[in-house]
Amino acid sequence: MFRKGVVFTVTMSLLLGLVLACGSTGSAKANMTPGTYVTEARGYVNQIKVETVVSSSKILSVKILEHNETNGIGSFAIAWLPDRIVQAQSVGIDGVSGASFSSRAILGSVTEALKQANADIGKFTTPPPTPKAKDQELSADIVIVGAGGAGLSAGIEARNKGKSTIIIEKMDIPGGNTIRSSGGFNVAGSPEQIAANKGRTSVEKFIEFTMEGGHNINNRELVTFMIKNSAGVVDWLKGQGMDPVIGETYTGYNVPGEAKGLILSLLARYESLGGNIMYGVRGTDIIVDQGRATGIIATDKLGAKVTIRAKAVILASGGFGGDLEMCARLDPRLKGFVTDNSLGATGDGIKMAEAIGAATVDMEQIQSHPTIHQASSTMLTEGIRNSGGILLNTAGKRFTDENNYRDVVSAAILKQDKATAVILYNKELMDNNANVLGYYRQGLVTQYETLDDVAKYMNVDPAVLKQTVDTWNGYVANKNDPEFHSQFSWIRNLSKGPYYALWVAPGIHHTMGGVKINVDTEVISTSGSKIPGLFAAGEVTGGVHGGNRVGGNAILDILLYGRVAGDNAAAYIK
Numbered sequence: 040m041f042r043k044g045v046v047f048t049v050t051m052s053l054l055l056g057l058v059l060a061c062g063s064t065g066s067a068k069a070n071m072t073p074g075t076y077v078t079e080a081r082g083y084v085n086q087i088k089v090e091t092v093v094s095s096s097k098i099l100s101v102k103i104l105e106h107n108e109t110n111g112i113g114s115f116a117i118a119w120l121p122d123r124i125v126q127a128q129s130v131g132i133d134g135v136s137g138a139s140f141s142s143r144a145i146l147g148s149v150t151e152a153l154k155q156a157n158a159d160i161g162k163f164t165t166p167p168p169t170p171k172a173k174d175q176e177l178s179a180d181i182v183i184v185g186a187g188g189a190g191l192s193a194g195i196e197a198r199n200k201g202k203s204t205i206i207i208e209k210m211d212i213p214g215g216n217t218i219r220s221s222g223g224f225n226v227a228g229s230p231e232q233i234a235a236n237k238g239r240t241s242v243e244k245f246i247e248f249t250m251e252g253g254h255n256i257n258n259r260e261l262v263t264f265m266i267k268n269s270a271g272v273v274d275w276l277k278g279q280g281m282d283p284v285i286g287e288t289y290t291g292y293n294v295p296g297e298a299k300g301l302i303l304s305l306l307a308r309y310e311s312l313g314g315n316i317m318y319g320v321r322g323t324d325i326i327v328d329q330g331r332a333t334g335i336i337a338t339d340k341l342g343a344k345v346t347i348r349a350k351a352v353i354l355a356s357g358g359f360g361g362d363l364e365m366c367a368r369l370d371p372r373l374k375g376f377v378t379d380n381s382l383g384a385t386g387d388g389i390k391m392a393e394a395i396g397a398a399t400v401d402m403e404q405i406q407s408h409p410t411i412h413q414a415s416s417t418m419l420t421e422g423i424r425n426s427g428g429i430l431l432n433t434a435g436k437r438f439t440d441e442n443n444y445r446d447v448v449s450a451a452i453l454k455q456d457k458a459t460a461v462i463l464y465n466k467e468l469m470d471n472n473a474n475v476l477g478y479y480r481q482g483l484v485t486q487y488e489t490l491d492d493v494a495k496y497m498n499v500d501p502a503v504l505k506q507t508v509d510t511w512n513g514y515v516a517n518k519n520d521p522e523f524h525s526q527f528s529w530i531r532n533l534s535k536g537p538y539y540a541l542w543v544a545p546g547i548h549h550t551m552g553g554v555k556i557n558v559d560t561e562v563i564s565t566s567g568s569k570i571p572g573l574f575a576a577g578e579v580t581g582g583v584h585g586g587n588r589v590g591g592n593a594i595l596d597i598l599l600y601g602r603v604a605g606d607n608a609a610a611y612i613k
Contacts, residue, residue: 070157071095071156076091078151086144097128098128101145120135128167129164129167132146137210137214172339172343175345178348179203179205179315180204181204181351181353182347183352184206184322185207185577188217190577191306193353193604197608200609201609205317207347208317209322216578217301218381223293224293225269227244228241229270242267252444253551253585256586258585260557261583265583265595265600275598279304279305286422291595317345320340321338322387323338324336324394326346333349353575355575357381357578357579358553358578360378361384361385376546379548380548397555397563401553407547408548412542422472423464424441426530427468427533430463431497434456435500435507445548445587453545463493465537466535487537488537549593556582557569561573562574574608575604583600
């Protein structure tokens with residue numbers, strides 16, 4: 040069923056390892072020792088401390104005492120799982136898809152508490168009975184596939200226009216790839232920007248910058264429309280109760296709280312307008328009646344069929360960067376790459392649209408982000424390099440303009456020894472960027488008091504590293520990089536520690552190709568005609584970013600074209 044707010048659907052598989060680790064249940068005692076047990080386990084950011092209260096036979100309560108999990112991701116597991124464990128009287132339930140680290144920590148902590156209470160673990164690892172699958176038929180003016188930034192923006196605008204909406208989201212939480220981004224979005228020519236003398240003040244120059252960044256295979260009409268209307272996105276967000284601010288070095292704005300702040304703000308606005316979201320529901324087919332898109336057929340986690348009849352359909356289901364096989368098939372050079380994409384980014388909307396005759400463009404154009412921590416598939420934001428961080432090879436030397444286009448920087452790293460690099464920055468930079476602070480709290484990066492300590496971490500000659508950093512500091516002082524002609528903003532150098540360093544390498548980050556649309560977000564068929572009633576926005580579409588997406592343009596894309604899709608779908612119904 041659909042509800043307002045967060046709804047989770049249970050599957051089974053997450054705790055198999057934990058259950059097996061508990062050992063044989065035959066030797067466990069039948070009754071528990073009543074009491075309160077405080078245990079903890081590592082979540083995504085750091086330790087999650089859990090209080091479990093038991094009687095001789097039951098789990099009475101589960102309470103999260105301490106955590107620092109990511110708001111908008113792990114926070115959903117924190118809010119939902121404790122009560123679900125008590126209701127099920129079991130840790131044999133699945134976690135929240137999209138928040139698996141936090142889920143494992145909570146379920147693991149309760150498992151440990153039960154063991155300390157001498158529980159018969161077998162009695163508490165049995166999954167609850169699976170509800171009977173039940174097909175549903177629903178209706179709305181507009182059905183939207185995907186609860187990321189584009190889908191929520193479309194939903195807000197459709198609700199603002201008085202249309203009933205249902206968003207289906209196959210994951211258990213909203214956000215898609217948007218919530219994994221740094222949250223900054225480019226704007227050109229806004230009055231605040233011009234007054235602050237920050238970012239892109241010329242619309243025309245930014246259009247050309249975006250076209251050049253996309254190797255000039257972008258759809259110029261889509262690019263021009265997006266950038267000419269970019270300043271209006273700021274006003275639109277303010278009209279929805281948000282407070283976008285100009286970033287330190289970004290060519291635009293962000294909503295406080297980075298991407299999490301943006302998604303949670305969009306979600307809160309959509310729900311306040313009476314919009315509905317169905318979580319754990321995956322779209323499989325677009326319903327077509329006499330050539331018009333009139334709904335979506337989907338499947339919930341129990342395997343039940345969900346049919347949603349509508350007067351218009353908006354695809355906002357994201358790209359396919361989470362499907363490594365598909366990416367490698369389209370671009371064999373990407374075989375073996377990691378991805379920082381959401382597990383839900385598997386191209387569902389593209390496949391559904393193709394099945395009814397929609398055209399696609401630029402499908403082989405897949406972007407790698409240069410600074411991905413390979414073991415955790417975590418993307419380190421462009422803001423590090425924009426704000427004063429540098430890249431070093433295995434010899435401790437700079438090798439490229441860190442602020443060049445993403446594909447250029449990625450290619451430069453891949454040419455280095457071991458196809459890897461260290462990203463180096465200091466505490467002053469970290470203290471001025473919430474995302475960067477998050478990497479430290481997660482334990483991804485370590486603090487080093489001196490450059491000698493960094494040299495030991497990198498296993499390089501300390502004198503070489505010091506010379507590299509001193510040279511860079513000189514470039515900052517002169518606001519000129521004669522080696523690599525960096526376009527750095529020159530706002531800080533690396534003369535003071537403590538320092539932070541991490542080995543990174545390129546990973547799959549964004550898929551530029553997708554469904555073909557026009558500036559009204561109407562989906563275009565293979566014959567060149569519009570498919571009536573079908574709209575699309577965000578990473579599910581192609582043409583906006585060409586051969587390489589400019590950093591900060593994705594959030595602009597989803598906000599601008601998401602709003603346009605909601606507006607035009609509502610107008611189409613009229």
